[in-house]
Structure formats: structure tokens, C-alpha cells
Amino acid sequence: MAESMNGLKRTHRCGELSIANAGETVTIMGWVQKNRNKGGLVFIDVRDRSGIIQVVFEEGSTDAALIEKAARLRSEYVIAIAGTVSKRSGAVNENLATGEIEVIPTELRILSEAETPPFPIEENSKTKEELRLKYRYLDLRRPDLQRNLLLRSRVATLTRQFLSEEGFLEIETPILGKSTPEGARDYLVPSRVHPGQFYGLPQSPQLFKQLLMCSGCDRYFQIAKCFRDEDLRADRQPEFTQIDMELSFVDVDDVIDVNERLLAKLFKDVLGVEVALPIPRMTWQEAMDRYGSDKPDTRFGMELTDVTEVVKDCEFVVFKGAIENGGTVRGINAKGQGGMARKKIDKLVDFAKGFGAKGLAYIAIQEDGNVKSSFAKFMTEAQMNALIRAMNGEAGDLLLFAADKNKVVWDVLGSLRLELARQMELLNKDEYKFLWITEFPLLEWSEEQNRYVAMHHPFTMPMEEDLNYLESDPGRVRAKAYDITLNGNEIGGGSVRIFQDDVQERMFEALGFTKEQAQEQFGFLLDAFKYGVPPHAGLAYGLDRLVMLMAKEDSIRDVMAFPKVKDASCLMTAAPNLVDTKQLDELGLALKEEDLV
Incomplete structure (x- = not known):
């Protein structure tokens, strides 16, 4: 049964306490993260947006009725604890900011009981996103999402302060x-x-x-x-x-x-x-020529090389046709990938086709210097050597080429460059370029x-x-x-x-x-x-995207409180929804029969 606060006031957030507070009488409030009942010894982890702290109910130092009450606590109950901060009697928990201390309680109030949540409230949840978004108010209790929202708030506050000081209204x-x-x-x-x-x-x-x-x-x-x-x-x-x-x-x-x-x-x-x-x-033109993108990732190299002039006289019909139609031939050098299996290369070809390529030509330079290529029979030895030199190809390299109109070549190689960087683990989220x-x-x-x-x-x-x-x-x-x-x-x-x-x-x-x-x-x-x-x-900045990158997340949904899913609907509130006929009549609107299917 829920109790009232009845004059009890929070003095600290859970994560704000440290060894410096040892001996102080404090009041904390939050959610039960975990209850470990050892019989006469009950450990309660209490969580709020600042972090987690351990509360210890123990025979001899805690009233028996209080221990019995603590034993009934379940995950996500909302509680208030009054007690004294003490240095931990057991081992220090290095994984917690409050791992050196615990609270010895003198009072426990259950402010709100809770049903068992549909998924665990924990960092880096493995629960499917659809379920988490349906219960977003629970999902937002997770410490990693709360850190993201705190980061977002900090960015917004600092931006306001900075621009105000710069004379912006x-x-x-x-x-x-x-x-x-x-x-x-x-x-x-x-x-x-x-x-x-x-x-x-x-x-x-x-x-x-x-x-x-x-x-x-x-x-x-x-x-x-x-x-x-x-x-x-x-x-x-x-x-x-x-x-x-x-x-x-x-x-x-x-x-x-x-x-x-x-x-x-x-x-x-x-x-x-x-x-x-x-x-x-960098100018737009230079970015497109070097990276195939107007938002290039410069944390790694693998830049595009225009080899149109090098291959203009070869007999490879794909290259010849592209050049005759006003296009170009360009390539990228995936260093150290010359031994890539043919199946993986075929997957790269399919990937390139998804961005408009008709195909993808390649040269795989083996560690022993031998060359495997999808188009070698259409090139003289001198032409092949000149092409490899133009690409700075060395033993162990994989050279990939696209030939088409500039826009297609840029799209294909710009996207392929990023895909290879992911596969080769070249993308360091701790680096900001x-x-x-x-x-x-x-x-x-x-x-x-x-x-x-x-x-x-x-x-x-x-x-x-x-x-x-x-x-x-x-x-x-x-x-x-x-x-x-x-x-x-x-x-x-x-x-x-x-x-x-x-x-x-x-x-x-x-x-x-x-x-x-x-x-x-x-x-x-x-x-x-x-x-x-x-x-x-x-x-104008996209605040969501900026915060996503600062938080090292892969989706802006992880830095927004209540995001939509891919069909622009909200799983939690079931928006958008149908409205009653009276509202439509007031607006002079009518729905077609097929829209209601």
C-alpha cells in the first residue's frame, strides 16, 4: 500500500553521494533496481537519474519491522529511504560511482508499488525496440537513455548561454x-x-x-x-x-x-x-571527387581516384561505354583486403548495385604479387600495371572500380567506401572529425x-x-x-x-x-x-543528430524522449489515430472509403 511523503524531503540524489558524505544523515528517493534478500540481511539497490546506491537492512543495526518491509520490495517500487551514509562493510563495487559507500536506513516508505515491467530496466537492453518504444516511459528509466537526455539538455543549455552572450536574441x-x-x-x-x-x-x-x-x-x-x-x-x-x-x-x-x-x-x-x-x-566539388560524398567521413582514407585517363584506351566495354557516354571511371583501394573471399566480393558487388551500379570491377593483388581481376583479359599487361600504379596498389590490396555517370560513380564508391570501413573496423566513435x-x-x-x-x-x-x-x-x-x-x-x-x-x-x-x-x-x-x-x-543544426554523435549512438531515437518509428507512428500513444465524424464535419472534411481500410 502506497505511503505519503508526509514531510519527508529528499536531501540528495543517489549518485550524488560519495565517501565524503560518510556519517551524514540523508534522505534519498527513487526506484528499486534490485532486491537481494539473504535472510536477516537485505540489500536494496535504489536508482534515480543520477545513478544507483546500495541500502543495507541488517539484523542488529536495523529494526526488524523495517527488514521485513524491505524484503517485500520488488523491482520498480518507488521508495524513500532516510538513513546514514557509511563506508561499505563488504567489498567495494568498482562498477558503481557510489561503490565505496552504502546507506544504513532508519526509515523506509513505499511511495508507489509496481507491477513487473515487460522487460528489465537495465543498460544496453537487448529487448526489441518495438517493445521498448511501446513502453517508452519504462525504457527511459534505463541509465544509458537518461544519460543521453541529460547530455541533450546540457547541449541545449550551453547553446542558449553561448548565443545569448554573442548578442543573439x-x-x-x-x-x-x-x-x-x-x-x-x-x-x-x-x-x-x-x-x-x-x-x-x-x-x-x-x-x-x-x-x-x-x-x-x-x-x-x-x-x-x-x-x-x-x-x-x-x-x-x-x-x-x-x-x-x-x-x-x-x-x-x-x-x-x-x-x-x-x-x-x-x-x-x-x-x-x-x-x-x-x-x-573543403569545396563541394573536392569532397565529391575525393570521397564521393558531400558529407565525407575523414576518420579514414580510402579516397576515390579518377582513372578515366588511364583506362580510356583499354578494351573493357564497361569502362569504354561509360567514358563514351560522358561518364568517368573511378576506384578505391581497400588496403590489406586483397585476400578477400570471392563470396564477400560478390556481396560488395550486390551492395554497389543497390546504389545504382550496373556492376563492380575489381583487382585483387595477392600477397605474392599475383593479380586476380574480373576484367584482366580486356587489358594489356602494361595497361593493368599502369592502372595498379595509378591506384597505389601494393601486395595485399583490393582495388574496386565503378564506371558510369559521375553522380552514380560518386554514390556507389562513396557508399562502398563507408561499408568497407565498417567491415574493416576503421570507424572510431571516440574520434571527432x-x-x-x-x-x-x-x-x-x-x-x-x-x-x-x-x-x-x-x-x-x-x-x-x-x-x-x-x-x-x-x-x-x-x-x-x-x-x-x-x-x-x-x-x-x-x-x-x-x-x-x-x-x-x-x-x-x-x-x-x-x-x-x-x-x-x-x-x-x-x-x-x-x-x-x-x-x-x-x-541550422539538427540537434537530434548532433547529440546522437556526441552520445556515440547509432540512431536519433536513442537521444529523443518520445520518438516515432519508421512509419511515423508512435507505438506508445498509438498516434496517428482516427478522429470522430463530428470533428471532421466541423473541419468540412470527409474521408474516402478506401482510406478507411
């Missing part, structure tokens, strides 16, 4: 906004007051933060909730959190400077990791829409020296855009914004917008620009 922007056609799908919210009309939940605060620059706020930030109706992956959620910022009267270097100092502070204060400044920069990627293409061609679309968004400033190509060769124009990457993950991105009317008009034309369409979609922003807009730029 924390300003909230609306959640109910206008749906826009660019980018991912919006989540739509029907309006009862305006039948047939909808709000769009923000994919980012982009337009509003630019309006704040027009308003003279000068420096803005927000830890903002954002929404995207898109297919999910391990690092994607339908709702996510951004550290969002915008600055006036700045250019690229100013934004990079303040963000490098922010990152250095976060990693130093939270993890004790020194971030060497300045963080290296930051990299700025700059000078992205402003536009990219969409086969689906048969037009150019903005790689970032329609308000990204082109590089001044490329403005002349905006009409004649749009694909050549580089953007004043920048991403900050960490260990092969994009953790943030931003750009300098267009603030001149004529440049913005040309940008809309390049995107295929008529003046009327641009005015209809973005008129409120364009109108604001008529009244004096400062040069401005900004950046």
Missing part, C-alpha cells in the same frame, strides 16, 4: 504557417475557421527568421521544432529539433567563426574534447519535375563570380552555402541569403517560377524586402 516563430511547394512534403493542418484551407507545419523557420532580419533584430536564434512528411531512416524523424540562427551584416566567414566557437565550447564542456580551430574547409563543405551547386536538375530546383532553398545567394551563368548555364552556378559535417554526417547547414531584388527575381526565373507564382508563394517576404533588408546569413 531567442525569438519564437510560428508553428502554424503557410504551406510552400519547395522541399519535402509539409504536414498540413486543416482550419476550422477557414473551411477548405490549411496551415503547413514548418520544415524550418527559414522565412520568418529572414523577416526578423528585416525587422532589425540583427541576431536571432531558436531551438525550434520542425516537421517533414518524408520517409524515415535511422537519423530521420517526422518531427525534429533544430538549433536555428540568423545574423545580419555578415558573410560566410562570420557565420563560420561564431559556429566554430560554439562547437568548440559544446565539445569541451560536455565531452572534454578539444576541437582544433579553425575547422578544415569536423569538416566544412562549401561552394555547393546552387541548383540541381530534377528529372521528376523536368526543371532546376534549389539544392538548399530559393533564397540562397549565388557566388558573385558565377552570377553571369544563372541564365546561360544554371548548373554551373555555385552557392554561398556551407554545411558542417562530423564523422560522415551533416550536422548543420546554411547559406548567405539573397537580399537584392534583381538577384532574387533571376533566381525565381531559374527555378521556373513566374512573377505571379513567386508573389503568391513568398509575397510577404518579397514585400518586406522592399522596405530595406540588410545582408544576412544563417545556419
Whole structure:
């Protein structure tokens, strides 16, 4: 039967006590982690968010009624203990921060009883994620998840402190906004007051933060909730959190400077990791050529090598065909993997096909110098030797090649490079390699829409020296855009914004917008620009992804309190759900019969 606290007040969290508190009278409160009843001697491990401490009920030093009561405790009961901190009478537990001490109780209250949970509340749980997410409130009691939430809270608090000291104002922007056609799908919210009309939940605060620059706020930030109706992956959620910022009267270097100092502070204060400044920069083109990715993992080498010129005269039809169609031939050198079994190589070929490759050519250099290759018969000995030299191939190496259009080759080898690094155990989670990627293409061609679309968004400033190509060769124009990457993950991105009317008009034309369409979609922003807009730029981090990497987790679900699963549903609350007909009628909505199946 549950008891009340009745004036009893907690003095310490469990993990806050140490040998320095020996002899002190304390009151702790938390959950029963474990009950070990030895008959006349009962050990209770009490857990709260700070850690675990042992409480010892023993004949001779503890009231008999209290020992009997302690013996009835079960896992996850919520209890309060008053007692004295004492040096452990038994062996020290090196695995516990409180392993040198124990509490000798004078009072025990059962504040809440508990049923047996559907899975053990323990670190590094082996329970299936679906079950843990259904009972997320229990899952969150696990010490590893609680550490993640504490880390996330610390990152958010330090970010607020740092940006406030840098002159940023924390300003909230609306959640109910206008749906826009660019980018991912919006989540739509029907309006009862305006039948047939909808709000769009923000994919980012982009337009509003630019309006704040027009308003003279000068420096803005927000830890903002954002929404995207898109297919999910391990690092994607339908709702996510951004550290969002915008600055006036700045250019690229100013934004990079303040963000490098922010990152250095976060990693130093939270993890004790020194971030060497300045963080290296690499253009988008160089990143693609060297790593096949615009978010390269630079913790290991295995860079791409363009061997188009080396193989252009060979008789291998795969290489010849790709080159004749305007593509390239590129390769990577997996050092020390020349003895890889044929079955494993075949699996790599299948892996590459998943990223658009028609196949994967290879050269396996044996330890004795002999060469096994899938295409050797189409090469002269001189051509084969030249290719191996171009790849810096040595005895024991595995050389892998892709031939196709650049985009396919980059996708294939960039992904294959990461897969091999995983297999070769080259990815050290204790190492943090930051990299700025700059000078992205402003536009990219969409086969689906048969037009150019903005790689970032329609308000990204082109590089001044490329403005002349905006009409004649749009694909050549580089953007004043920048991403900050960490260990092969994009953790943030931003750009300098267009603030001149004529440049913005040309940008809309390049995107295929008529003046009327641009005015209809973005008129409120364009109108604001008529009244004096400062040069401005900004950046936004994915807070969930940043914290995931800091916590050395593989999924952002492990650093979010209540995440969704891959179909964007919540297993705990069963959201989304059907609503009653009365609510739909008020909104002027009706569901098609097939939607109810």
C-alpha cells in the first residue's frame, strides 16, 4: 500500500553521494533496481537519474519491522529511504560511482508499488525496440537513455548561454504557417475557421527568421521544432529539433567563426574534447571527387581516384561505354583486403548495385604479387600495371572500380567506401572529425519535375563570380552555402541569403517560377524586402543528430524522449489515430472509403 511523503524531503540524489558524505544523515528517493534478500540481511539497490546506491537492512543495526518491509520490495517500487551514509562493510563495487559507500536506513516508505515491467530496466537492453518504444516511459528509466537526455539538455543549455552572450536574441516563430511547394512534403493542418484551407507545419523557420532580419533584430536564434512528411531512416524523424540562427551584416566567414566557437565550447564542456580551430574547409566539388560524398567521413582514407585517363584506351566495354557516354571511371583501394573471399566480393558487388551500379570491377593483388581481376583479359599487361600504379596498389590490396555517370560513380564508391570501413573496423566513435563543405551547386536538375530546383532553398545567394551563368548555364552556378559535417554526417547547414531584388527575381526565373507564382508563394517576404533588408546569413543544426554523435549512438531515437518509428507512428500513444465524424464535419472534411481500410 502506497505511503505519503508526509514531510519527508529528499536531501540528495543517489549518485550524488560519495565517501565524503560518510556519517551524514540523508534522505534519498527513487526506484528499486534490485532486491537481494539473504535472510536477516537485505540489500536494496535504489536508482534515480543520477545513478544507483546500495541500502543495507541488517539484523542488529536495523529494526526488524523495517527488514521485513524491505524484503517485500520488488523491482520498480518507488521508495524513500532516510538513513546514514557509511563506508561499505563488504567489498567495494568498482562498477558503481557510489561503490565505496552504502546507506544504513532508519526509515523506509513505499511511495508507489509496481507491477513487473515487460522487460528489465537495465543498460544496453537487448529487448526489441518495438517493445521498448511501446513502453517508452519504462525504457527511459534505463541509465544509458537518461544519460543521453541529460547530455541533450546540457547541449541545449550551453547553446542558449553561448548565443545569448554573442548578442543573439531567442525569438519564437510560428508553428502554424503557410504551406510552400519547395522541399519535402509539409504536414498540413486543416482550419476550422477557414473551411477548405490549411496551415503547413514548418520544415524550418527559414522565412520568418529572414523577416526578423528585416525587422532589425540583427541576431536571432531558436531551438525550434520542425516537421517533414518524408520517409524515415535511422537519423530521420517526422518531427525534429533544430538549433536555428540568423545574423545580419555578415558573410560566410562570420557565420563560420561564431559556429566554430560554439562547437568548440559544446565539445569541451560536455565531452572534454578539444576541437582544433579553425575547422578544415573543403569545396563541394573536392569532397565529391575525393570521397564521393558531400558529407565525407575523414576518420579514414580510402579516397576515390579518377582513372578515366588511364583506362580510356583499354578494351573493357564497361569502362569504354561509360567514358563514351560522358561518364568517368573511378576506384578505391581497400588496403590489406586483397585476400578477400570471392563470396564477400560478390556481396560488395550486390551492395554497389543497390546504389545504382550496373556492376563492380575489381583487382585483387595477392600477397605474392599475383593479380586476380574480373576484367584482366580486356587489358594489356602494361595497361593493368599502369592502372595498379595509378591506384597505389601494393601486395595485399583490393582495388574496386565503378564506371558510369559521375553522380552514380560518386554514390556507389562513396557508399562502398563507408561499408568497407565498417567491415574493416576503421570507424572510431571516440574520434571527432569536423569538416566544412562549401561552394555547393546552387541548383540541381530534377528529372521528376523536368526543371532546376534549389539544392538548399530559393533564397540562397549565388557566388558573385558565377552570377553571369544563372541564365546561360544554371548548373554551373555555385552557392554561398556551407554545411558542417562530423564523422560522415551533416550536422548543420546554411547559406548567405539573397537580399537584392534583381538577384532574387533571376533566381525565381531559374527555378521556373513566374512573377505571379513567386508573389503568391513568398509575397510577404518579397514585400518586406522592399522596405530595406540588410545582408544576412544563417545556419541550422539538427540537434537530434548532433547529440546522437556526441552520445556515440547509432540512431536519433536513442537521444529523443518520445520518438516515432519508421512509419511515423508512435507505438506508445498509438498516434496517428482516427478522429470522430463530428470533428471532421466541423473541419468540412470527409474521408474516402478506401482510406478507411
